[in-house]
Amino acid sequence: MKAIRRFTVRPVLPDPLRPLSDLAHNLRWSWHTETRELFQAVDPETRRTAECDPVRLLGAASAARLAGLAADEQFLQRLAEVSADLRNYLDGPRWYQEQLGRGVELPAAVAYFSPEFGVTAALPQYSGGLGILAGDHLKAASDLGVPLVAVGLLYRHGYFRQSLSRDGWQQEHYPVLDPDELPLTQLREADGTPSRVVLALPGGRSLHAHIWQAQVGRVPLLMLDSAVEENAPGEREVTDRLYGGSSEHRLLQEMLLGIGGVRAVRTYCRLTGHPAPEVFHTNEGHAGFLGLERIRELADTGLGFDAAVEFVRAGTVFTTHTPVPAGIDRFDRELVARHFGDEGELPGVNVENILDLGTETYPGGEPRVFNMAVMGLRLAQRANGVSTLHGRVGREMFAGLWPGFDAEEVPITSVTNGVHAPTWVAPEILRLCGRYGGSPGRWDGVAGPWDGATDIPDRELWCLRRELRARLVTEVRERLRVSWRDRGAEPAELGWIDGVLDPDVLTIGFARRVPSYKRLTLMLRDRDRLRALLTHPERPVQIVVAGKAHPADDGGKRLVRELVRFSDDPRVRHRIVFLPDYGMALAQKLYPGCDIWLNNPLRPLEACGTSGMKAALNGCLNLSVLDGWWDEWYEPDFGWAIPTADGLAVDEDRRDDLEAGALYELIEDRIAPRFYDRDDEGLPGRWIEMVRRTLRDLGPKVLAGRMVAEYVERLYAPAALAQRAMDRGAARRLAGWKATVRTAWPGVAVDHVAAEAPDAGEGSAELGSTLMLRARVALGELDPDDVEVQAVAGRVDAADGISDAQVLPLKPAGGQGLDGRWLYEGPLVLDRTGPYGYTVRVLPAHPRLATGAELGLVALPAKTTADGGAGLLMR
Known part of the structure; x- marks a missing residue:
């Protein structure tokens, strides 16, 4: 009943x-x-x-x-x-308040938007790394005292709970979440009625949403909930589940997150007196519509669209998390158009202007598609990837938005992710480091207990690692028993589970989402070799695997089933297990108990890969492809790098065979022998030293406090200064200047470049000598104040492509000539040997541009001539 x-x-x-x-x-x-x-x-x-x-x-x-x-x-x-x-x-005052006390100019508040937040297993509003990163961002911001207001959606079914059928096929379950049973409070007006935001939908319909608040330390997290009685049944289900439903369903979710989210922030600030955000941070493109709502707010005050865009851009930060176009949300343009304008949301904003923001104007772009990441980049003056390698990949992926510029000049920087140590590190690790002189600190990316690892006695460190491994063994057996009961097994069949895993055996962990590029089943390429590793008589290995495939990804589900079926084999099931329903609670047990954290994605498709960071903070060593953060911070003291075979001539099967072979070889010949190499006291001294160095030297680098401090210093503070300087008059002037420059740019040209080099032979010059460059430039209707003329010089390849470039400004030499051209000149010091070359270019220049590439406009010489920038052979 x-x-x-x-x-x-x-x-x-x-x-x-x-x-x-x-x-x-x-x-x-x-x-x-x-x-x-x-x-x-x-x-x-x-x-x-x-x-x-x-x-x-x-x-x-x-x-x-x-x-x-x-x-x-x-x-x-x-x-x-x-x-x-x-x-x-x-x-109490924290790092942020101390910076303000020293006179550092920082934003009064920052609004941080994300489609998911992984704060705790008790609030299951996340699916994977994006949400966990967002949760760690909030916690670190709280620890540092950053005045952040976070915005997301409240999904009444969360992501999904995972179980397995008898034959290993993933099953999804969507339990109903009651906000009254969660650590949430409802935002209410002064008269006690629930606060709400309302969006207009086509056909005269409306989408209502209540605002729930989770308090994450100092940081309020506002979560919009469409399960409101005033909504029709379809609208009531908009926030039903994370990453589910049709394209229109996803569009409504993202409209609610972005447009409704800005309105929720305004409501929260009005009711609580919280400072209004000066900076808006879009965590991936899902929340990109927040820029349109801010444009609508300005349009209501009479500011035109182009000027409003400049105003919004000044204070917006955009973070991209995907290294592949397939990971970006893209909607049909007609679907987007139908939901905006006079018949939908933002009636004061021209629909064609909105559509232009998401148009893929680069080569290969689809004209009928609205790209959320493209809009995010166009509405943010500052953008970043989430590791150094990912920043480079992002610049290459979006280079078409800045035609004429090399990928390294695309205005996308990088801030490498970090993880929140108090969330992910076993308390015993923190206490042990602290007991031997480590400073608990405030998790600001510098202070912390990691320096205490230097003096921990080998035996004490090893005993703790064994205790954590034993705890994981107990956890695995209990979860495995529940999983098999869910799969239909009777208790009498499950006696073997009491012998699963061994607290004294080398333990490898692999847990993450299961898209194909993460290669869950790479370890199964040579099953006989894997069985031999698992059951080695002297140096056995055991592996704990967990992960969820997207409910619509049958390919991912097949990978899960393949791994489960292998782990069901009675010959190896005591040494390899698959644990269903991977989430924060399981992860917090898994990281401390593993000796090795395995990551084998297709390089360079792992944007960052923070699970390996969490493992490292627990003294777990990494075994990974050089991708994401591991490409940046790998050292032999911290683990092992899996060689890759990503050359153009290698097909997929051959590549996977080669990389799996390299993986097996590392475990067989280097990892297992080091783990089992014991001294007279039974201690693996070389292994323990790697654990110690991982804690002491890698630990401070991977902290979320370091990450958030970088966001504050490199992105939030400059964005706040730009926003303060961008009043409505400045926005109109900048928009007008950009329009003038775009119109006049066809008349800008580099007509002639000459170089004088004393004592230079044919095609060569001496190291240390100076070239005097002179360029004749046509500016058309523009003035010299509107542009910057630059020399770009560096080593050249066989095709005369310049690399390792240095950029040198050239200065006007006199006024405009009789031919209407302007003469620019400047010295170029030849400071390196080998094939060397240069060119000259013209860029738009304005004090309010963050970079010369911002407009995507550049004028280059029409052709390269002997006196116009050909490579010079240096000696």
């Missing part, structure tokens, strides 16, 4: 226990060990403290238990201490 209505009956806490409610509703408990331990004491039967949701726990506590705790002086003392610690954390 089913209930016809569901609601939540909240407990009435005795007065001495009232602080428990505040502690439960601030998600700092998800990374604060003492708070989690306090809630565990409320119900000692709650074993899985990482999965414990204090709101649910308090809701399930009996009145008798609560009354007993209210009279327990020891518990009340702990409660007072933890509550005071939270107050000090929220109210």
Whole structure:
């Protein structure tokens, strides 16, 4: 029998226990060990403290238990201490406030938009790395005191829960989430009514959404929820689940996130007095419509579209997370057009102007497609990838938006991701490092306990690693038993599970989403060789695997089934396991318990790969393709690099065979021998030293605090300064100047380039000598103040392509000539040997441009001549 209505009956806490409610509703408990331990004491039967949701726990506590705790002086003392610690954390000055105190100009507030947030398993609003990164961004911002307001959607079914059929096929389940049972509060107006945002839809329909708030330490996370009675059934389901539904369904989600999200931020600031954001950060293109809402706000004040774009661009940061075009949201232009304009949202904004922002104007672009990442880049003056390698890949992928520029000059920088150590590191690791001199710090990317790893005795470090491995073995057996029961097995069939894994065996972890490029089954390329590794009589290996395939990705599901079927084999099932329903709770057990973290994507398709960072912070060594962050920070002290075979002449099967062979060889010949190489005391000294150096030297690099501090210093602060300088008059002037430059640019040309080199032979010059470059330039209707003339010089390849370039400005030499041309000149010092060349170019120049490439306009010599920039042989 089913209930016809569901609601939540909240407990009435005795007065001495009232602080428990505040502690439960601030998600700092998800990374604060003492708070989690306090809630565990409320119900000692709650074993899985990482999965414990204090709101649910308090809701399930009996009145008798609560009354007993209210009279327990020891518990009340702990409660007072933890509550005071939270107050000090929220109210005390942090890194950000210290920067302000030193006179550093920083934004009053930053709005951070993301389609998913992985803050805690108790709030399942994430699918993978993008959401986990966003959650870590909020936590680190809170630790640093950054005045961030985060915006997302509240998915009533979350992503999905995963189980397996008897034959290993992935099954999806979508449990209903009740906001009243989650660590959330509803944003309300002064009269107590729920705050809401409303979007206009085609056909006179409306999309209403309530605003729920999660408090992530100091950072409010606003989550929009369309399950509102005023909505029609279709609109009520807009926020039903993450990454599901039709193209129109996804479009409505992204309109609600971007447009509704800006309105939610305005409502929150109005009700709470929070400073209005000066900077808007778009975490991937899903939230790109936020720029259109800000343009609409300005249009309502009479500012024209082009000027509004300049105003919005000044204070917007865009982060791209995908290294492949297939990972970008793209909608049919007609679908987008139907939802905007007079019949839909933003009636004051011309639909054609909106469509132009998302048009793929580069070679190979599809004219009928609206590209969310392209719009994101056009509406943000500052953009970044999430590792150094990914920044390079992103510049190459979007280079067509800046024609005439080499990929390295495309205005996309990089800020390498980081992870939030208190969330992901076993408390025992932190305590051990702290006990030997490490400074707990404030997780600002510099301070921390990692320096304490230097003095930890080998035996103590090794014993802790073994304890964590044993804990993982227990966890795996319990989860595996549940999984097999879900697959239909009877208890009498499962006695073998008691022998699964061994706390003294080298343990490899592999857990992530299951798109094809991450190559879940690369380890299965030579199954006989893998079996030999798993069952080696002296140096066995055991592997723990987890991961979810997208519900619509049958290819990914087949990979999961292939791995599951292999792990079901009685010959190896005690050495390799697949654990379903990978999420934060499982990850927090997996990272500390593994010795090796495996990552074998197709290079360079892993934008960053932060799971390996989390493993490293627990003393787990990395075994990975040189992709993402590992390409940037790999050292032999931290693990091993899997050689790649990504040459153009290698087909896919051959490539996978070669890379799998390299993987097996590393494990057989280098990793397993080092793990099992023991001294007279039974300690693997060389292995322990790698663990120590990983903690001490790699640990500070991979912190989310370092990442957020970089965002503040390199992106948020410059964006805030640009936004403050961009009043409406400045925006109109900049938009007018850009229009003038674009119109006049066909008249800009480099007509003639000459170089004088003393004592130079035919096609050569001496190292250290100076060339005097002179260029005759046509500016058409523009003035010299509108442009910058540059010499670009560097080594040249066989096709005269310039690499390792240096850019030198050339200065006007006199006024305009009788032929209407302007003469520019400047010295070029020849500071390197070998094939060398130069060219001259003209770029638009304006004080408000972040880079000369911003407009995508450049004028180059019509052809290369002997005196116009041909390569010079240096000696």
